[in-house]
Amino acid sequence: MSLSARIDAAVRNAVLIGQGGIAPAQLSGALTYATTPGGARIRPTILMSVAMACGDDRPQLTDAAAAALELIHCASLVHDDLPCFDNADMRRGKPSVHRAYSQPLAVLAGDSLIVLAFEVLARAAHVAPDRGIQLVLSLAQKTGMPGGICAGQGWESETEIDLSAYHRSKTGALFIAATQMGAIAAGQESEPWFELGARIGEAFQVADDLRDALCDAQTLGKPAGQDDLHGRPNAVTALGVDGAMQRLKDILAGAIASIPSCPGEARLAQMVRMQAEQIMPVFAPVQAQA
Amino acid sequence: MSLSARIDAAVRNAVLIGQGGIAPAQLSGALTYATTPGGARIRPTILMSVAMACGDDRPQLTDAAAAALELIHCASLVHDDLPCFDNADMRRGKPSVHRAYSQPLAVLAGDSLIVLAFEVLARAAHVAPDRGIQLVLSLAQKTGMPGGICAGQGWESETEIDLSAYHRSKTGALFIAATQMGAIAAGQESEPWFELGARIGEAFQVADDLRDALCDAQTLGKPAGQDDLHGRPNAVTALGVDGAMQRLKDILAGAIASIPSCPGEARLAQMVRMQAEQIMPVFAPVQAQA
Numbered sequence: 334m335s336l337s338a339r340i341d342a343a344v345r346n347a348v349l350i351g352q353g354g355i356a357p358a359q360l361s362g363a364l365t366y367a368t369t370p371g372g373a374r375i376r377p378t379i380l381m382s383v384a385m386a387c388g389d390d391r392p393q394l395t396d397a398a399a400a401a402l403e404l405i406h407c408a409s410l411v412h413d414d415l416p417c418f419d420n421a422d423m424r425r426g427k428p429s430v431h432r433a434y435s436q437p438l439a440v441l442a443g444d445s446l447i448v449l450a451f452e453v454l455a456r457a458a459h460v461a462p463d464r465g466i467q468l469v470l471s472l473a474q475k476t477g478m479p480g481g482i483c484a485g486q487g488w489e490s491e492t493e494i495d496l497s498a499y500h501r502s503k504t505g506a507l508f509i510a511a512t513q514m515g516a517i518a519a520g521q522e523s524e525p526w527f528e529l530g531a532r533i534g535e536a537f538q539v540a541d542d543l544r545d546a547l548c549d550a551q552t553l554g555k556p557a558g559q560d561d562l563h564g565r566p567n568a569v570t571a572l573g574v575d576g577a578m579q580r581l582k583d584i585l586a587g588a589i590a591s592i593p594s595c596p597g598e599a600r601l602a603q604m605v606r607m608q609a610e611q612i613m614p615v616f617a618p619v620q621a622q623a
Numbered sequence: 624m625s626l627s628a629r630i631d632a633a634v635r636n637a638v639l640i641g642q643g644g645i646a647p648a649q650l651s652g653a654l655t656y657a658t659t660p661g662g663a664r665i666r667p668t669i670l671m672s673v674a675m676a677c678g679d680d681r682p683q684l685t686d687a688a689a690a691a692l693e694l695i696h697c698a699s700l701v702h703d704d705l706p707c708f709d710n711a712d713m714r715r716g717k718p719s720v721h722r723a724y725s726q727p728l729a730v731l732a733g734d735s736l737i738v739l740a741f742e743v744l745a746r747a748a749h750v751a752p753d754r755g756i757q758l759v760l761s762l763a764q765k766t767g768m769p770g771g772i773c774a775g776q777g778w779e780s781e782t783e784i785d786l787s788a789y790h791r792s793k794t795g796a797l798f799i800a801a802t803q804m805g806a807i808a809a810g811q812e813s814e815p816w817f818e819l820g821a822r823i824g825e826a827f828q829v830a831d832d833l834r835d836a837l838c839d840a841q842t843l844g845k846p847a848g849q850d851d852l853h854g855r856p857n858a859v860t861a862l863g864v865d866g867a868m869q870r871l872k873d874i875l876a877g878a879i880a881s882i883p884s885c886p887g888e889a890r891l892a893q894m895v896r897m898q899a900e901q902i903m904p905v906f907a908p909v910q911a912q913a
Contacts, residue, residue, distance in 0.1 A: 355788045356769030360777030364768065412734065417726035436707035438780055440730065441773050444702065447734060448767030451741045455760035462752040469759055470745035477738030478654065479646030483731050487650030490728055498645045 340377045340399055344368055347400035347453045351445055363434050363442040364449075368407045372425055375608065376511045377403045379533065382604045383515025383526060386597030391464065395518040397457035398468050401450040402510055405476050408446035409507075411439050413486070447476070467517045475510035482506050504541070505534030525593040532588035533605070539581045540612040542568040585609045630667045630689055634658055637690035637743045641735055653724050653732040654739075658697045662715055665898065666801045667693045669823065672894045673805025673816060676887030681754065685808040687747035688758050691740035692800055695766050698736035699797075701729050703776065737766070757807045765800035772796050794831070795824035815883040822878035823895070829871045830902040832858040875899040 334342070348368055352361045377399035384395040414421040414429040415436065421429050431439035451469055458465020475481045485503025488494050509530035513523035546569040568577045588609075589602050624632075638658055642651045667689035674685040704711040704719040705726065711719050721729035741759055748755020765771045775793025778784050799820035803813035836859040858867045878899075879892050 351768040354769050355785055356774055357777035357781050359780050360768060360774065408734075412730055415730065417730065435780065438777070440702055440705065440707065441777050444698075444733070444737060445768040445773040445777075447737055448763050448771065448773065451759055452763035452767060455756050455763060458756045458759075462756055465756055466745050466748045466752055469741055469748075473738050473742035473745060477742060478641040478650060478735040479644050481738065483735040483738065484646055484650065487647035487728070487731050487735075490649050490725065491647050495645055 336378060336381055337371075337374065339396065340374050340381065340403070341371055343377070343396040343400040344371065344374075344403050347397075347404060347449060350452065350456070351449045359434060360438055360441055360445065363430055363438050364445060366433060367411050367430050367442050367446060368404065370425060371403075373611065374403060375537075376406055376507050378604075378608070379508065379511040379530075380515040380518075382601055383512050383529075384519045386595045386601040387516055387519035387521045388596060389519050391460050391518060391520070393460050394457050394464060394468070395515070397453045398472075398514045398518045401453045401468070401472055402507065402514060404446045404450040404453070405472065405482075405510075406507055408443040408450075409482050409486075411443040411446070415439060418486070450476075461520070464517055464520060467523070468514055471514050471517060471523060472510055475506040480506065500535070500538055501531070504538040505531050508534035508537065521595075528591040529588055529593075529605075532584055532591060533608075536581055536584040536588065536609070537612060539568045539577055539584065542570075543574065543577050543581070546570075547574070581613065626668060626671055627661075627664065629686070630664050630671060630693070631661055633667070633686040633690040634661065634664075634693050637687075637694060637739060640742065640746070641739045649724060650728055650731055650735065653720055653728050654735060656723060657701050657720050657732050657736060658694065660715060661693075663901065664693060665827075665902075666696055666797050668894075668898070669798065669801040669820075670805040670808075672891055673802050673819075674809045676882075676885045676891040677806055677809035677811045678886060679809050681750050681808060681810070683750050684747050684754060684758070685805070687743045688762075688804045688808045691743045691758070691762055692797065692804060694736045694740040694743070695762065695772075695800075696797055698733040698740075699772050699776075701736070702733040705729060708776070740766075751810070754807055754810060757813070758804055761804050761807060761813060762800055765796040770796065790825070790828055791821070794828040795821050798824035798827065811885075818881040819878055819883075819895075822874055822881060823898075826871055826874040826878060826899070827902060829858045829867055829874065832860075833864065833867050833871070836860075837864070871903065 348364050351364050380399045380402055381395060384398070389395055410424060411430045413419055414424055415431055422432050423429060427433070430442055434442070450472060454465060454468050454472065458468075473481075476483065478484050478487070480502050482502060485499060485506065488499040488503065509527055512526040512530035512533070516523050516526045546567065568580060572580055585605070589605050592598055592601055592605070595601070638654050641654050670689045670692055671685060674688070679685055700714060701720045703709055704714055705721055712722050713719060717723070719729075720732055724732070740762060744755060744758050744762065748758070763771075766773065768774050768777070770792050772792060775789060775796065778789040778793065799817055802816040802820035802823070806813050806816045836857065858870060862870060875895070879895050882888055882891055882895070885891070
């Protein structure tokens with residue numbers, strides 16, 4: 334099975350748990366809607382790649398960890414799109430969840446996906462209880478307060494922003510979760526994997542800033558220029574387009590150099606390079622204006 | 624330490640975890656705001672009482688379980704009060720979280736409290752990993768989809784409601800979590816404790832229906848008549864005031880009869896009786912109209 338097929342199966346099976354038995358039909362539907370189509374599934378891809386580089390001796394736990402992380406990411410998109418945040422009508426080329434269903438169902442779908450993430454981990458934990466608990470803890474810390482993506486969004490309500498804490502929690506957290514949870518699922522220490530996750534997260538932030546500043550809404554599948562609109566800090570504003578592109582390359586080189594010694598080190602480095610090529614923005618010159 | 628002091632300390636310590644280090648100040652504040660004043664803390668009181676009736680041999684885990692359950696309850700109140708649900712301006716006699724802070728911060732506070740609940744369980748789980756995982760699973764199932772309080776809210780968006788599934792998930796779920804998590808924290812099987820939780824939940828639903836139909840907003844500390852307003856099913860509508868009062872007494876008698884054999888059985892029965900007296904609505908005759 335390919336990596337992407339394995340991830341899709343893990344996410345699908347996780348969502349099915351939330352739809353079992355007698356369940357309200359629309360909220361059930363919203364769970365599938367919010368998690369498909371999968372898009373790049375970048376975070377679970379990184380998680381599984383790290384787990385495989387470390388031996389992947391409990392594949393059931395790796396599957397659960399990858400699904401749980403993706404559910405949290407999808408939940409965050411559903412809530413971020415709400416009218417009181419980004420007020421986004423579109424996501425991944427189709428109406429956002431609150432537009433397709435309703436605001437109440439979007440709030441509930443996000444809540445349900447968050448809870449489901451922890452349920453999926455608990456269900457798989459019997460194969461290695463200690464790792465299961467570490468996974469719950471790691472995912473919670475990267476999702477909630479004070480250091481997870483909730484904190485990241487929370488910073489946007491502050492008049493004085495701690496930029497380092499903001500970026501680490503807003504974008505970095507789930508990438509750090511990806512590398513560390515991959516290591517935990519395979520029975521390894523999580524700490525040595527922090528840097529790889531942090532650097533990948535930083536790269537995505539810069540790539541996202543470039544995309545947000547330069548692309549049009551059609552290419553993004555969501556409203557463009559959101560950062561400028563909401564006055565959020567942005568690498569392009571700080572460094573210019575060329576500076577931000579150079580910064581992106583430097584970060585990715587650092588990411589590859591930070592990979593801890595492990596059996597699948599070379600293959601993992603190759604995966605990061607491939608992901609890097611995918612996120613490197615390519616623009617027609619006529620669009621490049623900042 | 625009294626039971627209520629123990630619960631307050633557990634909840635306070637849990638919230639402090641979410642406020643550690645560098646955190647966005649307003650969202651930090653909203654976590655305290657959403658969890659204080661404690662009100663009756665009914666669910667953690669039941670949880671701790673069951674754990675103590677079963678021996679409470681891992682008090683650290685009992686504390687974590689009680690706090691986690693209360694955090695989920697508080698999170699549900701924050702999200703339920705949002706304009707897209709009950710649009711409630713007041714809660715527990717003070718402005719609701721989205722009125723005191725903002726809608727984005729209310730969404731994030733709810734999300735953060737949900738996540739924090741699972742983090743608190745994971746942090747305490749080292750004293751008994753198998754119980755810790757069971758607690759995560761039990762709490763997740765009673766919170767999310769398809770059978771938790773998210774599902775309960777989800778039913779309110781359906782045109783055809785499965786009334787039994789609706790009540791079991793909307794109000795019953797967190798009371799079943801209370802009795803079952805109390806048993807799990809003390810190393811006991813959870814299944815025999817299902818009925819006690821389910822019956823207490825049913826009693827609270829009927830008591831709430833009576834209160835919602837009969838009280839004014841000042842007594843409730845939140846808007847009254849919400850069920851009629853939103854066309855939700857209600858025991859008073861079905862049975863009348865006297866019928867609903869009799870039903871409430873029958874359910875509570877059944878609850879006490881269902882308590883499984885355990886060392887602290889008699890004391891637990893006493894606790895349920897005390898809770899019953901507290902929830903039994905007392906109305907001035909002039910207010911009694913349905």
